[in-house]
Amino acid sequence: MHPTPALPEVEFPSETTSPSMVECEEFLHSVLDEALTTVNAARGFIALVDTDRGELEVRFTAGPDWTEETRRFRLTIRDFDPDDATQRRGITRLVVATGAPYWTGDVAGDPHYLRFFDDTTSELAVAIQETRSRRVLGVLNVESPRADAFTSRHCEALQRLAQRAAIAFTMVEHQAREEALIAVGQELGATASVSQVMQTIVAHARRILRAEDCSIFRTREDGESLTLTASHGWLTGQVGKKQYRMGEGLTGWIAEHAEAIRVTDPRSDPRWKGVLTEFPPDEISAFMGVPIFGRDGLLGVLRVVRRRKGLLAYIPQEFTDADEEILKTIASQLGVALDKAELVGKLLNAERMAAWGELSARSAHMLGNALFGVKGEVNELRHQLAEAPAPIQELLMAVDRGLGRVEHILEEFRDFVRATQLTLEEADCNQLVSEAVNETFPKRGPLKLELSLAEGLPPIAADAHKLKRGFSELVENSVDFQPEGGSIRVTTELIDTAELNNLVIAARARRYVRIVFEDRGPGLSDDDRRMVFTPFFTRKAKGMGLGLSIVKGIIDAHRGLIRETGVPGNGARFEILLPAKEEGCT
Amino acid sequence: MHMNRILVIDDEQAVREAIARRLQREEHEVVIAATEADGIAHLRESDPAFDVVLTDMLMETPASGVNVLRAALMRDVFTEVVVLTAYGSVKNAVECMKLGAFDYVEKNIPEVDVLELLCLKVQQAIERRAAALVTVRKLERAKEFA
Numbered sequence: 152m153h154p155t156p157a158l159p160e161v162e163f164p165s166e167t168t169s170p171s172m173v174e175c176e177e178f179l180h181s182v183l184d185e186a187l188t189t190v191n192a193a194r195g196f197i198a199l200v201d202t203d204r205g206e207l208e209v210r211f212t213a214g215p216d217w218t219e220e221t222r223r224f225r226l227t228i229r230d231f232d233p234d235d236a237t238q239r240r241g242i243t244r245l246v247v248a249t250g251a252p253y254w255t256g257d258v259a260g261d262p263h264y265l266r267f268f269d270d271t272t273s274e275l276a277v278a279i280q281e282t283r284s285r286r287v288l289g290v291l292n293v294e295s296p297r298a299d300a301f302t303s304r305h306c307e308a309l310q311r312l313a314q315r316a317a318i319a320f321t322m323v324e325h326q327a328r329e330e331a332l333i334a335v336g337q338e339l340g341a342t343a344s345v346s347q348v349m350q351t352i353v354a355h356a357r358r359i360l361r362a363e364d365c366s367i368f369r370t371r372e373d374g375e376s377l378t379l380t381a382s383h384g385w386l387t388g389q390v391g392k393k394q395y396r397m398g399e400g401l402t403g404w405i406a407e408h409a410e411a412i413r414v415t416d417p418r419s420d421p422r423w424k425g426v427l428t429e430f431p432p433d434e435i436s437a438f439m440g441v442p443i444f445g446r447d448g449l450l451g452v453l454r455v456v457r458r459r460k461g462l463l464a465y466i467p468q469e470f471t472d473a474d475e476e477i478l479k480t481i482a483s484q485l486g487v488a489l490d491k492a493e494l495v496g497k498l499l500n501a502e503r504m505a506a507w508g509e510l511s512a513r514s515a516h517m518l519g520n521a522l523f524g525v526k527g528e529v530n531e532l533r534h535q536l537a538e539a540p541a542p543i544q545e546l547l548m549a550v551d552r553g554l555g556r557v558e559h560i561l562e563e564f565r566d567f568v569r570a571t572q573l574t575l576e577e578a579d580c581n582q583l584v585s586e587a588v589n590e591t592f593p594k595r596g597p598l599k600l601e602l603s604l605a606e607g608l609p610p611i612a613a614d615a616h617k618l619k620r621g622f623s624e625l626v627e628n629s630v631d632f633q634p635e636g637g638s639i640r641v642t643t644e645l646i647d648t649a650e651l652n653n654l655v656i657a658a659r660a661r662r663y664v665r666i667v668f669e670d671r672g673p674g675l676s677d678d679d680r681r682m683v684f685t686p687f688f689t690r691k692a693k694g695m696g697l698g699l700s701i702v703k704g705i706i707d708a709h710r711g712l713i714r715e716t717g718v719p720g721n722g723a724r725f726e727i728l729l730p731a732k733e734e735g736c737t
Numbered sequence: 738m739h740m741n742r743i744l745v746i747d748d749e750q751a752v753r754e755a756i757a758r759r760l761q762r763e764e765h766e767v768v769i770a771a772t773e774a775d776g777i778a779h780l781r782e783s784d785p786a787f788d789v790v791l792t793d794m795l796m797e798t799p800a801s802g803v804n805v806l807r808a809a810l811m812r813d814v815f816t817e818v819v820v821l822t823a824y825g826s827v828k829n830a831v832e833c834m835k836l837g838a839f840d841y842v843e844k845n846i847p848e849v850d851v852l853e854l855l856c857l858k859v860q861q862a863i864e865r866r867a868a869a870l871v872t873v874r875k876l877e878r879a880k881e882f883a
Contacts, residue, residue: 519823519845520749527755530852534762551848558847565824 175323176211182316183213183291189312190275190305192293194268197279197316198226198243199289207247207290216268242276243290250287252277252306256299273300279313281321284471288320331359332480339488345496348488349381352453356481357383360439360474362455364429367443367485368395368402369451377406377451379427386429393427400424402440405452411441411479415469429456436468441478445486453482511568518561526554563701570704573614577732580611580664581643587622588641597636605644608664609731613709621702625668625725628698632672632723642667645731662731663711669724674717683715740766741863742783746776746805747793747821752844756791759852760859773801777808786813789862791855794822794829794841802829803836810837815869817862819855839865 179197187195194214198207207226226244242253254275276292291313295301335355339348349367356365364384368377377395379386386393395403401412404422417423417438425432440454455478457468470478533547581604592600629639643666675683684703706713710730717724743765747753750771757767768787770776773796780787790809794802802820809816820833820841830841839862844851 516823520752523749523844523851524751524755526850527751527759527852530755530850531758555848558845561845562847569824 175319178319179316180211180213182312183211186291186293186309186312187213189308190293190301192275192295192300194271194295195291195293197289197291199279199320200247200287207243210289216270221268242274243292246276246278246290246292247287250278250280250285252310254301254306256301268294270296272296272298275301275305275309277306277309277313279317279320281317282314288317291316328359328477331355332477332484335359335481336484339484339491345489345492346381348485348492352481352485352488353381353383356453356455356478359477359481360455360470361457362439363458365453365455366427366429367451367453368406370397370406370449377402380451382429384429386427389427395426400426401438402427402452402454405440405442405454406449409442409444409449411439411475413437413439413470413475430458434459437470439470439475439478441475441482443482443486443489445490450486450489453478453485511564515561515565515568522554522558522561529554567701567704570617570701571708573617573705573708575612575614575709577610578613578615578618580608580613580666580729581605583613583615583619584622584641584643584666587619588626590619591623591626591630592639593630598630598633599638601638601640603640603642605642608643608645609662609733611664611709611729612732613729614705617705618709621705621727622666622668624698624702629668629670629672629723633670637671637722640667640669646728662733663728664731666727666729667724668727669717669722671722674719674722675715676719680715684713740764741788741859742766742768742785743859744768744770744776744779744783744787744790744809745792746770746773746790746796748772748796749793752793752821755852756855759856763856763859765859773797773804776805780805780808780812780816783812786816788816788866789839789859790816790818791859792818792820794820794833802833806833806836806838815866815873817866819858819862 183195183197186192192214194212194216196209196213196217197211198209200206201208209222212222226241242255246253252275254273256273258271258274271294273295274292275294276290278287279289279291280287291309293301293309335351338351353365353367356362364382364386366382366386367380369380370377371394375397377397379390379393382390395406397403398407401414401417401420401422401424403424405412412420412422414420415437417435418425418432428435435456436459437457438454439456440452443450443453455470457470459468529547529550536543536547584604585602588600588602592598626639626641629637633639643664646663646665684699703713706727706729712728714726715723716726743760745753745756745760745767746769747756748771753769753771757769760767768779768783770779776790776792780790787809790805792802792805796802798804802822806818806820809818817839818837820830820838822829822841822843823845824843833841840858842851842854842858846854
């Protein structure tokens with residue numbers, strides 16, 4: 152017996168220290184060539200796993216007789232059961248499925264062999280596997296026309312080569328992920344629209360993490376629930392419609408605890424609810440979700456899922472620590488982008504408001520002058536028609552009334568524009584509330600008044616005159632809507648923004664003074680509540696309805712918040728938040 | 738009977754024409770100006786001085802009305818000035834009164850015919866001017882006795 156010649160050591164090319172995909176491909180080619188030389192094989196190929204399609208794709212070939220047809224051959228590996236001996240599915244597939252190498256000296260007698268070439272007698276295939284996760288990336292396959300051409304030593308040599316190929320491949324994947332993360336960052340930097348941001352994230356997260364689906368949930372303003380705001384596949388039709396309550400299901404848990412969850416087979420987790428799933432629950436093989444944080448706290452949850460891919464034992468489905476880090480990175484980018492989109496929106500709004508304010512002021516001025524002119528003409532007309540018959544006089548009076556209406560509208564319009572021009576001074580909220588109530592609450596009548604003003608409230612920065620006007624408007628409304636009797640309750644208290652922690656408002660101050668006006672009138676319907684602060688919306692019989700939009704303008708200009716939170720049919724409840732002045736601040 | 742001479746200053750044509758037409762119906766002599774500078778030039782060059790001046794508060798600058806008021810009083814302290822404002826500002830009005838204006842009137846008062854109001858104001862201004870002149874003559878005659 153000849154002593155088996157020492158197998159040559161394979162050089163580890165320096166190229167792989169920083170491979171790009173092209174360099175990696177060159178490297179894999181050279182690996183294949185080395186493989187043929189090392190084990191004295193006539194022909195070989197490297198096939199790589201395409202997890203998206205569950206197929207093996209022949210990527211590199213060496214040796215004679217390869218044709219276009221054979222090169223393009225793709226082997227499906229989904230649903231392949233390595234223990235089923237009746238299946239003749241090829242040595243390559245067997246190796247992918249088990250991760251173990253396989254060789255035969257006589258393909259004709261081998262139960263697994265599938266014919267590719269006529270002159271093949273021996274075949275050896277090893278898996279290209281990630282070292283740590285054991286994930287099978289592909290197969291390195293060689294063949295020879297000689298019988299019994301391969302031994303375990305050839306197998307070991309090929310495995311060493313396969314290991315290097317795996318390292319190169321993994322490094323390329325990592326680099327691709329890095330580049331993808333950078334690309335995500337850049338794209339997000341350029342995008343202003345919130346919906347575009349979320350679509351970008353969903354697309355990238357899926358690719359980077361090799362997940363079948365990705366969904367984004369946003370916390371609602373009330374902080375009590377999360378709404379689906381973006382997804383890729385099955386759930387896309389449910390965007391905007393479906394919600395989790397805080398704490399409900401895995402997603403709700405993530406939001407409530409502000410911590411990530413990573414599980415395989417989510418149904419086995421006691422927190423699982425199955426409220427909303429990207430795939431039928433038994434098809435989800437891995438679930439990972441992370442919280443999304445913005446400047447002001449929790450914005451929502453970002454989650455990805457993997458779908459079960461048949462019986463491929465060596466394609467591990469679970470998400471790794473590295474995967475979780477990546478998803479957290481993406482989530483933080485998402486948080487920044489959402490904050491930015493909101494800021495940009497606010498800036499645009501502020502600019503629009505400023506521009507609008509200017510436009511309004513100018514328009515009001517021009518309207519006023521034009522009206523003056525018209526009234527002058529009518530004045531002259533009345534003078535000329537002093538002897539005209541009654542119908543003409545009546546027409547003139549009608550014109551007067553019409554012009555009067557226009558002037559009323561103009562006046563309220565000017566009030567609205569001026570509402571945001573404040574002169575701020577330090578003020579005592581309770582004092583303003585008391586004065587406003589005293590000035591507007593009817594001294595006699597069927598209405599009851601309840602005043603509950605907290606003691607020791609810090610001062611607020613306010614335009615006293617305008618703020619009182621806002622309070623008065625609310626009291627007057629309550630009076631108007633309770634003609635038969637009822638009550639008005641006004642309370643003030645100091646609150647910490649920690650109590651508002653799930654409210655997605657930009658908390659500009661640490662503490663707020665909360666003023667609540669509530670009554671026992673008819674209250675507001677859900678439709679009313681949405682419209683109540685818009686100009687010219689009113690349910691009162693008289694007036695232009697500009698009142699509450701002016702009140703909101705005043706509160707907004709004070710950098711506060713106003714909302715209506717009553718129960719329809721059970722009275723109106725207006726809640727105002729005004730930032731408290733902190734000591735040492737101007 | 739000496740015709741009262743009234744100077745009307747406003748940067749809006751519709752406003753100038755409406756006021757001029759209404760005052761002319763009362764048989765006042767009306768001179769109009771479209772800018773602060775024009776108005777002040779008229780004040781300086783006019784001989785005799787105007788009896789009443791009606792001026793817009795805000796023209797080229799927020800101080801236009803005040804500048805006209807000063808120029809009018811410097812030319813002749815007996816000239817009565819009525820200031821017109823587009824949107825009521827109590828602060829401005831008080832400032833004008835302190836500087837010696839006769840009155841201030843908002844141009845847009847819902848359901849009020851401001852032109853009739855202006856005629857009334859002009860009439861009151863003329864009467865006050867006349868009364869002031871009488872007082873000054875009495876003072877001069879009293880000095881002769883002293």
